[in-house]
Amino acid sequence: MNVGEFFARATALLGSAEQHASKVAALTGERDKALSDLSSVSQDRDRLNAEVQRLTGEVETAKASASAAAKTAEEANAAAESLKLEASRLTASPSAQAAAILGTVGHPAAAADSGASANPVKKTIDPTLTGLARAKAARAASAKP
DSSP: OOHHHHHHHHHHHHHHHHHHHHHHHHHHHHHHHHHHHHHHHHHHHHHHHHHHHHHHHHHHHHHHHHHHHHHHHHHHHHHHHHHHHHHHHHHHOHHHHHHHHHHHTTOOOOOTTSOOOSOTTGGGSOTTOOHHHHHHHHHHHHHOO
16 A cells, blocks of 8 residues: 555545544434423423422312302201291291290290290190180180189
């Protein structure tokens, strides 16, 4: 091998080395871009995880609020039913209406259906009597000394 061929071969090897160096530089640039993209994706993933956790907390809060609202509605329905029953009881019995009125003005009144009264005479009347027979028995009991 003579000197000319040696220099030609060395020049070819240098050219090939420069090509490889440029390929390595291009691959390094692509690697750096991929690492940057990966970092960006990781940040987006972390942001989305935080958003999912926040929304999960809001869902749990909403569930608790809905449960409390349902319980309150159930209690309100029960109270309404109770008031309806009380209203129907009062409309069905004039003595219950009177007892309710006395109760609202501060007078202790016996319940209309208890058979009790502040009048001691009423206690002696047979509770099985009704209507006119009960009125006659009450009159007779109050006429006794």
